Amino acid sequence: MSNTLTPEQKRKIEENRLKALARRAERLAQGNPQPLQNDLFSSKQQQHASSPTPQPRPTAGPSKKYTPPLPSHRNNPQPSTSRTATTSGPSASSKPPEVKPDASKGTFKANSFYGQNQGLTAQPSDKKTPKPPDTSSAGPAKKPTVSVRGKCVPHTEERFRVEVGYHAELIAVFKNIPSRNYDPVTKMWNFSLEHYKLLMEEAAAIPFVTLKALEGMEGLEISPGAMVKGKCTLISRSRLEVDIGYHADVIGIFKQMPSKNYDMKTRKWSFLLEDYGRLLEALNDISAVEIEPLPRAVLQAFSSQFEQSHSKAAEVPEADLSAVDSTLTRSLMPFQQYGVNFAVSREGRLLLADDMGLGKTVQAICIAAYYRKEWPLLIVTPSSVRFTWAEAFRRWLPSVAADRINVVVKGKDSLRSGLVNIVSYDLLGKVDKQHLANPFGVLIMDESHFLKNIKTARCKAALPLLKAAKRVVLLSGTPAMSRPAELYTQILAVRPTLFPRFHDFGARYCDAKQLPWGWDYSGSSNLTELKLLLEESLMLRRLKSEVLSQLPAKQRKVVTVTTDGINARTKAALSAAAKELANGRHNKMQEKEALLVFFNHTAEAKIRAIMEYISDMLECGREKFLVFAHHKKVLDSISKELTDKGVNYIRIDGSTPSAERQQLCERFQFTHQSCVALLSITAANMGLTLHAADLVVFAELFWNPGILIQAEDRVHRIGQTSCVDIHYLVAKGTADDYLWPMIQEKMNVLEQVGLSESNISDKAECSSFHSKDPKQQTITEMFQRSFSEEDMDESVLLEAVNDWEDSEHTNSRPQENHFSASPSKKRRIEDYFSK
Structure with missing residues (x-):
């Protein structure tokens, strides 16, 4: 013891x-x-x-000493x-x-x-x-x-x-x-x-x-003459809180308020907004008390609450969408319908900040269609998704003729030649300034957080347009990436009267500090009040977890990319391969060889667009996602780009030892940093668990939809608590034009027999890639015939693809006829396809 x-x-x-x-x-x-x-x-x-x-x-301590008292003091x-x-x-x-x-x-x-x-x-x-x-x-x-x-x-x-x-x-x-x-x-x-x-x-x-x-x-x-200082802060849409030190007269006033409430944890008093006027007037009568009132923006946004406070917001009236294409209105989910109603109730000016994958694009198109009489419409978007927006309009608004949709590709192109005009942020400042004289009535800013820095060229070019437009729809899943100051330009675009001066916003919500060299607005303060203010006046945000019951387990989306900017050699090779296929004068082996060449040149042509799209995903704040590709050249290019940008990533392809795969997966799963998983479609489509991500990007297509589904399920598996977004990058004028319809058709068959959870042709946001051109239909039939035969050994085809890719690196100049390869190469291809 x-x-x-x-x-x-x-x-x-x-x-x-x-x-x-x-x-x-x-x-x-x-x-x-x-x-x-x-x-x-x-x-x-x-x-x-x-x-x-x-x-x-x-x-009771050993270090204490005792001195006896002197006799003279005993009594x-x-x-x-x-x-x-x-x-x-x-x-x-x-x-x-x-x-x-x-x-x-x-x-x-x-x-x-x-x-x-x-x-x-x-x-x-x-x-x-x-x-x-x-x-x-x-x-x-x-x-x-x-x-x-x-x-x-x-x-x-x-x-x-x-x-x-x-x-x-x-x-x-x-x-x-x-x-x-x-x-x-x-x-x-x-x-x-x-x-x-x-x-x-x-x-x-x-x-x-x-x-x-x-x-x-x-x-x-x-100190004599010092003041008791306090501050009023909004804590809910119906109540405010007063943060102040102890003062007897102040406490006496607090007790007189009918809606008083004292929080023992925070040791602060709160009141209904309807008592705010009387409270502030009484506190101002105390000479030794100085109270910072609620900002003018709060008084403006919650004006009705100061007359009679209600804890719940008023019901948003249902908008009349009878003039909007039924193709679009019938496809809206309930929460998307509410988003359109909210926008109309805010007179077409809002920040739609829904989580990624909740259909901000389709909601924005419906909102714009509601105000169609005020068009022309301008959409400003990241460069990588310009054509995706064009395809979305063709699909959801068939009443808009295809030739009325104008995608600005070069700085010299007109910004007003169409009824629907689409331009990238980078080109916005380069196009002719004639649009300033006749402003756009409706403006959609996709990924509006690109405007976070008011000093950038893109922001300076966009602000005059935003100021002149009557309807402004901002779209962003991450309106502020790191600090409240990044929200200011977006607030200014939608509701310029809330905070005309940035310093007023910064002092209230950015914890502004005056330093020797100027003001520092990098902090944050009163964030609850800021959130309430945004939600009441201009912002609508829903998370996946809030509407998960309305979402499918997987949401497939087609992202149309362009091959603009590829070098002349690649462009010539791609064009020659397409022409050779269109001739149709080939035997069975020649057809397969031609398709193989076309497939390889497509990969090379898409590299730039793939890099651009991945960069946009990173800039949008996506912390973890998967990128699948097939060709080694594509995987190497993505690896180099991620390394140059300092992005953390893992790579698993055919050369990755089996012992290292699990370690790489665990690193991706448990890291708290942003991370990209770069994976080979054929080498990493099974046996891996990567459900820490909820986004999968297919940089390339593959002719076997079963392989694609297996790759999707690296994320969509037990342990996944969110809806999974699947993005397929499809390039016009490449082999994707023929592969994608074939994949859609095969996916439909798999769904009918219960082997696929969703139908790509119905769920993916894209228009049909089937063409009325008889030559294109012939090529599509060739793809289906070549890649659908039961006796075809897929491993042989994969080996042929890889061998062709390795051998083409030895050619430094384009071939006019891609089928005039050396006899040894041709014999190797013939051997593969004759098996």
């Missing part, structure tokens, strides 16, 4: 020892018939001015500090200042109580706090010097208690506090907050007694 005492046992021993010493001192004091008064203390001090300094009596016991506690009342010199109530307000005067940096005027008391006599010359002491430490803690809404060990003189102070209350159960004293300052001043005058201040009320010194 250990002899070590617990802290509690030590505390009890110390407390009992102090009590015993106090009782002994009382007995000694009772044996002395002379009264103990301040004048006696003074005379004793003079009488023994030359006496040696008394030594304390030994205590002169030292004054006991416990004598004050045993008298019937405090002496004249120890009487505390009397606190008189303010008759006009029914509460105590402000200058009688505590306030930290608050501006309460501290008036010195006429009375003197009792102090123990100076016994430096009164002979040896018979009571040891004991240090007592305690703390003040909240007790109830308006009271605090003192947790401290026994000290006789401190108990005497407690008994002199008018609001004192002793709890015999806890053996602790508690007091009203009104007397906090008084108690702390009295306790500070007792030697060797230390009380830790009440949290939030540290510091007792109050």
Whole structure:
């Protein structure tokens, strides 16, 4: 059994020892018939001015030494500090200042109580706090010097208690506090907050007694003329909170408000917005109180709430969409329908901040269609998805002729030649400025967080358009990537009257600090109020978790990319391969060889578009996603791009040893940093679990939909708690034109027999890739015939693809006829396809 005492046992021993010493001192004091008064203390001090300094009596510690008292002082016991506690009342010199109530307000005067940096005027008391006599010359002491430490803690809404060990003189102070209350159960004293300052001043005058201040009320010194400063903050759409230090008059006003509520955890008062006017007026009448009111933007956004507060927002009226194409309105999910209604209720000006995969594009098209009479329409978007927007309009709004959709490709192109005009952020500042004279009526800004820096060229080019447009729809799944300051330009675009000056916004929500070189707006403050303000005035945001019941397990989307910008050699090779296929004068083996060449040149032509799309995903804040590709050249190009950008990624292809695959998967799954998983379609489509991501990007297509489904399921598997987004990058004018319809058709067959969960042709956001051109139909039939035969060995085809890719690196210039390869190469291809 250990002899070590617990802290509690030590505390009890110390407390009992102090009590015993106090009782002994009382007995000694009772044996002395002379009264103990301040004048006696003074005379004793003079009488023994030359006496040696008394030594304390030994205590329970080996380091304490005891010096016996001198005989001449044997009959002169030292004054006991416990004598004050045993008298019937405090002496004249120890009487505390009397606190008189303010008759006009029914509460105590402000200058009688505590306030930290608050501006309460501290008036010195006429009375003197009792102090123990100076016994430096009164002979040896018979009571040891004991240090007592305690703390003040909240007790109830308006009271605090003192947790401290026994000290006789401190108990005497407690008994002199008018609001004192002793709890015999806890053996602790508690007091009203009104007397906090008084108690702390009295306790500070007792030697060797230390009380830790009440949290939030540290510091007792109050400079004359200082102010009690506070701030009003919105905490819900119906209530505000006042953050202010203690002031008796302020508390009195708070108690008069009908909707008052005190939070014991935060120790702050809150009120309904309908009481805000009366509250602010009453607080402004107190000269020593300075309150920061709610910002003008909050008053503007919640104007109806200040008349009569409601905890729930008013119902959003249903918009009349009868003039919008039924193809679009019938496809809207309930939450998407609500998004359109919300936009109409905000007069077509909003920030749609839905999570990725919730269909912001289709909602924006429907909102724009509602205001079709105000077109022309301008869509500003990242370069990689310009043609995806064009395809979406062709699919969802068939009433808009295809030739009325204008995609700006070069800086010299007109921005107003179509009814629907689509331009990238990079080209917006380069196009002709004629659009400023005749502004667009409706404007959609996709990935609007691209405007976060007001100093960039893209932002300077966009702001005049946003200012002139009557309807503005901003789309972003991540409106602010890291700090509130990034929201300002988007707020300015939608509701310019909320915060005309950036400094007003920065001071309230960016924790603005003035430094020697200027203002720093990189911080954040009052974020709850900012969120409420945005939601009430301009922003609608839904997370996947909130609408998961309305979402399918997988959402497939076709992203149409362009092959613009490829070099002349690749362009010539791709064109020659397409022409050779269109001739149709080939035997079975030649068809397969031609398709194989076309497939390889497609990969090379798509590399730039793939890089651009991945960069946009990273800029949009996607932390983890998968990228599948087939050709080694594509995988190498993506690897180099990610390395150059300093992006964390893993790569699994055919050369990755089996022992390393699981380690790479675990690294992707458990890292807290952004990470991209770069995977081979054929080498990493099974046996891996990567459900830490919920986005899969197929940089290339593959002719076997079963392989694609297996690759999708690296994310869509047990443990996935979110809807999975699948993006297929499809390039016009390449082999994708023929592969994609074939994949759609095969996927339909798999779904009909229950082997696929969703139908790509129905779920993917794309228009049909089937063409009425008989030559294209012939090529499609060739793809279907070549890649669908039962006797075809797929492993042989994959080997042929890889061998062709390796061998074409030896050719430095394009071939006019891609089927005039060397005899050895041709024999190798023939061998593969004859098996």
